[in-house]
Amino acid sequence: MSRVRVASEMRPWPTGPTGLPRLLRGSREEAVSFAAHLDTYGPSGVAGSRDLLAAIGEAGVRGRGGAGFPTVTKMQAVARGRGPKVIVANGCEGEPASAKDRTLMRESPHLVLDGIAMAANAVGAEKAFVAVERTRPASAEALGAAIDDRARFGEDPLPIQVVSVPGRYVAGEESALVHWINGGDAKPTTVPPRPFERGVGGRPTLVQNVETLAHVALIGRFGPEWFRTLGSDDEPGSALVTAAGAVARPGVCEIAIGTRVGDLFDAAGGPESELGAVLVGGYFGTWVPIADALDVQLSNAALRSVGASLGCGVVAALPLSACPLAETARVLRYLAEETAGQCGPCVFGLASVAEDMSALARGDAGRTIVEDLQRRSRVISRRGACHHPDGAIRFLRSALGAFPEEIGLHQHGRCRATSAKPILPIPHGPARELAWR
Numbered sequence: 001m002s003r004v005r006v007a008s009e010m011r012p013w014p015t016g017p018t019g020l021p022r023l024l025r026g027s028r029e030e031a032v033s034f035a036a037h038l039d040t041y042g043p044s045g046v047a048g049s050r051d052l053l054a055a056i057g058e059a060g061v062r063g064r065g066g067a068g069f070p071t072v073t074k075m076q077a078v079a080r081g082r083g084p085k086v087i088v089a090n091g092c093e094g095e096p097a098s099a100k101d102r103t104l105m106r107e108s109p110h111l112v113l114d115g116i117a118m119a120a121n122a123v124g125a126e127k128a129f130v131a132v133e134r135t136r137p138a139s140a141e142a143l144g145a146a147i148d149d150r151a152r153f154g155e156d157p158l159p160i161q162v163v164s165v166p167g168r169y170v171a172g173e174e175s176a177l178v179h180w181i182n183g184g185d186a187k188p189t190t191v192p193p194r195p196f197e198r199g200v201g202g203r204p205t206l207v208q209n210v211e212t213l214a215h216v217a218l219i220g221r222f223g224p225e226w227f228r229t230l231g232s233d234d235e236p237g238s239a240l241v242t243a244a245g246a247v248a249r250p251g252v253c254e255i256a257i258g259t260r261v262g263d264l265f266d267a268a269g270g271p272e273s274e275l276g277a278v279l280v281g282g283y284f285g286t287w288v289p290i291a292d293a294l295d296v297q298l299s300n301a302a303l304r305s306v307g308a309s310l311g312c313g314v315v316a317a318l319p320l321s322a323c324p325l326a327e328t329a330r331v332l333r334y335l336a337e338e339t340a341g342q343c344g345p346c347v348f349g350l351a352s353v354a355e356d357m358s359a360l361a362r363g364d365a366g367r368t369i370v371e372d373l374q375r376r377s378r379v380i381s382r383r384g385a386c387h388h389p390d391g392a393i394r395f396l397r398s399a400l401g402a403f404p405e406e407i408g409l410h411q412h413g414r415c416r417a418t419s420a421k422p423i424l425p426i427p428h429g430p431a432r433e434l435a436w437r
């Protein structure tokens, strides 16, 4: 508290917008101009570097790319590094069911660029990149137009380059991203050194999700106390989440952290039919049976009670008419196909669990299938160079825990599902064609 008061005494924080939305406030169908952005949020650059790090620490913002790591800790580690630093804004959004980062980049690109400029000021960076999947030209175009627009105002002396990255799930992993920008394959590299130690061009590199940087842009403008007016003491602020699956209006919603899942679904037009379960946190996430799901709050503290976490912010509604085991099998097959093909436990292990799960979904798995899957998952966990296999195994284990009845029915060749229509999106590859009932 005291450190922020120092910043406040030096210059009072302007009053920030009340309520929601925060990040998507200037949001329109097409990207906003820099002038319109300034009309909405006012000028940036309130906090100097020391003040900004203090404010970010006080705000308690955590990364929105999946792991929820405290942003200030990473920024301080990069700031302590030697020589000029590099910023990489991670807008890859490899998670197929997520649309939050592309929506933010398309509709509020200036907020992302403000966040990059402020973070660069805080850690001492001289260069920045924004990484966008090459299958999403609209995001890259919006960012490119915003960079050009700002140049006319003499904004951003920092060079910011938009880089397009292969549309693969692992390409957004931070070491893969750094390797790609350095001219290598978009595949995770062994760590250490981690990007914050030696990243792009061998420089200490801050890799931060684009949404995290947009929050930084607002904390730098309006201060930590404003940021904390939404959310809880431990998990303050707002978050962009994607309501997916069987809701009337699937899409991106900005919520106060702690919003009930049921309220998110209401904001997304309500469930389209009776629901059986909810997937929270995307394809590295957790299935929550419907009896526990609708009242749970979207914060990591509350989600822990049902074994879940917010992850990348995907909240997908599974209708009772769909088969949760078929959905799980399809996603596991996709994740197995998306490995970078570098580590045995990941490559062979994920292929085996995907095959076993497919057999269970088809109804021709043996009686020991659950024990077999659990044994395999123990062998795979924590054995890869990156967290890809750990995320896939977490998803698998949650299915084994959430759907005991369905597993029992499938072992006797029966399934309660009435529809084979896939609910969870698979962007490419053979898993896209799979369907069972």
Ligand SMILES: Cc1cc2nc3c(=O)[nH]c(=O)nc-3n(C[C@H](O)[C@H](O)[C@H](O)COP(=O)(O)O)c2cc1C
Residues within 6 Å of the ligand: 062, 063, 064, 065, 066, 067, 068, 069, 071, 090, 091, 092, 093, 094, 095, 169, 170, 171, 172, 173, 174, 175, 207, 208, 209, 210, 212, 213, 386, 387, 388
């Ligand atoms: C397999 C894999 C894929 C990932 N894909 C993304 C991604 O598409 N976008 C993203 O922001 N973070 C992704 N991450 C997390 C990044 O490695 C990194 O932690 C994140 O960009 C840091 O930003 P944050 O601290 O602001 O959340 C991925 C991690 C793994 C293990």
Ligand code: SF4
Residues within 6 Å of the ligand: 170, 187, 188, 189, 338, 339, 340, 341, 342, 343, 344, 346, 347, 383, 384, 385, 386, 387, 388, 389
């Ligand atoms: S753990 Fe899997 S995805 Fe990660 S680097 Fe190894 S093979 Fe690639």
